[in-house]
Amino acid sequence: MKTPVISIIIPICNDDYPLAHYTGNAIGSIKQYTDLPYEIIIIDNGSTVELGGLKWDETVDQYVKNEENLGVAKAWNQGIKLAKGDYVAILNSDIQVFKHWAEDLIDALEHVDLAMATPMYAYPYGRAKKAQELRMEWIKKTPDQYLSTFNDFSCFMVRKEVFDKVGFFDENYGLGYGEDVDFRFKLEERGMVAKSTKRANIHHIGMATGHTLDNQGAKLGDLMKKNGEYTAKKWDLDKYGVPAFRRGNVAKQTIKGGMVVRTAKTGNKVYYIMEGKAGHVTDPETLQALGFDFGNVKLIPHDQFLEYDIVDPIKLKAKKPEPVKVDTDPVLGYRTNAKL
Incomplete structure (x- = not known):
């Protein structure tokens, strides 16, 4: 195996057959549409279902099995510590990637510190074809046009060295979301930028993985409320959701x-x-x-x-997108050709 350029981390918690099939679809799309050297790392948060004898540890490059659901942040961190690539891509198990997804995320990382793909929630059919149509439209544009402030952590990429600078994901979130918002705040506090690229379009089923919590008897609403309160306290959020470090620099x-x-x-x-x-x-x-x-x-x-x-x-x-500027505000500004 070649030394991977990209380490692709996928947490799973397959407690029914549809979820197991989604995982297979995600892995299949990666193998079909990734041209750069890569490795796939599966962090299994206590799955109880397998697909007709298919073993994940025989299908991917690295496989870790946790006996119970330790949460997304813990799984992400486990994968990051095993990653061998210069780039770390973290994907939900209910997504599918398409042509040039990895190259387009790496392109975005020439301008920002964390790059997210754009899920095609508005396009229910012909997604592979639509992804290429959208890419051909946006590849003609400049970075200030195809990079946006839309946030969705179902598929994102960073250089591995970013974690040396900002640390790992906060495992205090456990179950119930919020670790993505927390990580963006950590980036922004250090003058780093996270944006999504319209050139990399993916399919994301949405909440397919979230329903595992319902299947396990957890009350998702209560978990989200608890994590929201933790975020508010940790970052001293005001009533507009703006953290203390950003206040004074951001209009409400x-x-x-x-x-x-x-x-x-x-x-x-x-x-x-x-x-x-x-x-x-x-x-x-x-x-x-x-x-x-x-x-x-x-x-x-x-x-x-x-x-x-x-x-x-x-x-x-x-x-209307703002024009590209150099040496703008370190939190909200856009940075051209930013290197880590």
Whole structure:
């Protein structure tokens, strides 16, 4: 085996057959569409289901089996410590990648410190073809146009040396999300930048892996609330979700008179609430136009959500991208040809 350029880490907790098949699809897409030397590292958080004799430890390069679900942050950290590549890519087990995904994330890392792929939530069919169509559209653009502030940690990449500078993921989050928001804050506090690239488009089923917590009897809403409170205390968040280190440098976020919400039962789907109506927001550009920050999503009870009238999906004109600047604000600014 060649020395890997990319270490691809996939945590799994397969407690039913659909999840096991999603894992197989993820691995298959990586093997089909990754041209650079790579290794796949599976961190198994207590799976109870296998696929007809298929053994993950015979399918991937490194395999670690935990006897119970230790949480995403713990699994990510286990994988990072085993990684041999210069780049570390962390993927959900319910995604599929397509042509040039790795090259496009590495390209983004020439300009930012953490690069995320863009899930095609708005395109339910023909995803491989659509991914290439979108790539051909955005590859003609400049980095200030194809890099966006949309945040989604279902597929992201960093140089491995980043962890030497900011540390690993906070394992205090355990189950119930929040470790991604925390890590972005750690990057920003040190003047680093995290953005997604519209050139790398992936398929993400969304909440397929999250349902493992429901299957295990955990109350996802309670876990998310607990982790949200931990984040608020750790980073001294104000009522707008802005951490203390950022205050004074950031205008308070407003969402055009409404709010963006989700519930434990709606999963990754987010809805814009205004004047008693709820519209599903289907694309990153609309979220950006609304001024939405993925870390500031408001979780509301599902019963409260059902009180709103559900209207057609919302699509707004995105904000015009800011021009590329050099030596801008270290937290919010865009940096060209940034090297770590």
